[in-house]
Amino acid sequence: MSLSVIQGFTKSLAMTILSEIGDKTFFAAAILAMRHPRRLVLAGCLGALVVMTIFSAVVGWAAPNLISRKWTHHITTFLFLGFGLWSLWDAFTEGEAEDIAEVEAKLDADFQTNGKSTKDKSKTDDLKKQNRPFLTQFFSPILLKAFSITFFGEFGDKSQLATIGLAADENPLGVVLGGILGQALCTTAAVLGGKSLASQISERVVGLSGGILFIVFGIQSFLSTVEL
Structure with a gap:
């Protein structure tokens, strides 16, 4: 394995772990x-993060290939420094339990809505199976729900933009391998540890560590130097 792949792998692994632990x-x-x-939740969440x-x-x-290598290098530098300052600011200003309370409230509202609709339509199960969305005929609705929540939650997130910047400046293969391993470790810990693990994680410490790493x-x- 070349040095560039190892460098991209280690950077991506460290960045992913510190970005995803304590994330929404x-x-x-x-x-x-x-x-x-758990197996369906893990498969759905991890599948979305890998994609x-x-x-x-x-x-x-x-x-x-779209803009000059010099400009992508400068943009990447700006992104890392900007995300580092952003992470440090969040660590000092945001509450410890804000994210988990917000996510739990949204999921509770969704569960209540689904529960009511299930009771109201319990007599039409056969018809629902025939008319249900195409993907749910092949995949579990729970897996698809975990996939969609995670995918759209990550889209445009700081960690996604950081991965784009890292892949523009480092070996893309190493970035992918490190990112996938980091996502697998974090998601498995979240699924196995449950809410108790999440509540014990200090968002401030993670935010400070991530901010320092980005900087x-x-x-x-x-x-x-820029490799042209």
Whole structure:
């Protein structure tokens, strides 16, 4: 394995773990796992994160082909420094339990809505099976729900943009491998540990660590030479 792949792998792994622990999708996976079969929640959440990681890395890999390598390098440096300051600001200003309370409230409202609709339509189950969406005929609705919540929760998130920037400046293969491993570790911990694990994680410490890591990446990118 080449040095560039290893470098991209280690950077992506560290960035992903510190970005995803305590993230809203982490809390969503933990709460969903308490109410649905863990294997389906894990498959849905992890599947969405793998797709998002590969998609982001492809976008980052293609960026230097659309604009000059010099500009992508400068943009990546700016992103890392900006995300570092953003993470540090969030760590000092946001409440510890704000994200998990917000996610739990949204999921509770969704569960209540689904529960009422199930009771109201219990007499038409056969008709619903015939007319249900195409994907639910092949995949569990719980798996699809976990996938959609995680995918759209990550879309446009700080970690996705950071992955794009990292893939534009590092070996895309290493970025994908490190990102997938990091996502697998975080999602498995969320699903197995449940809400108790999520509630014990200090968002401030994670935010500070992630902010420092982003700033270190930014400084390293600023000091490194651009490979044309």
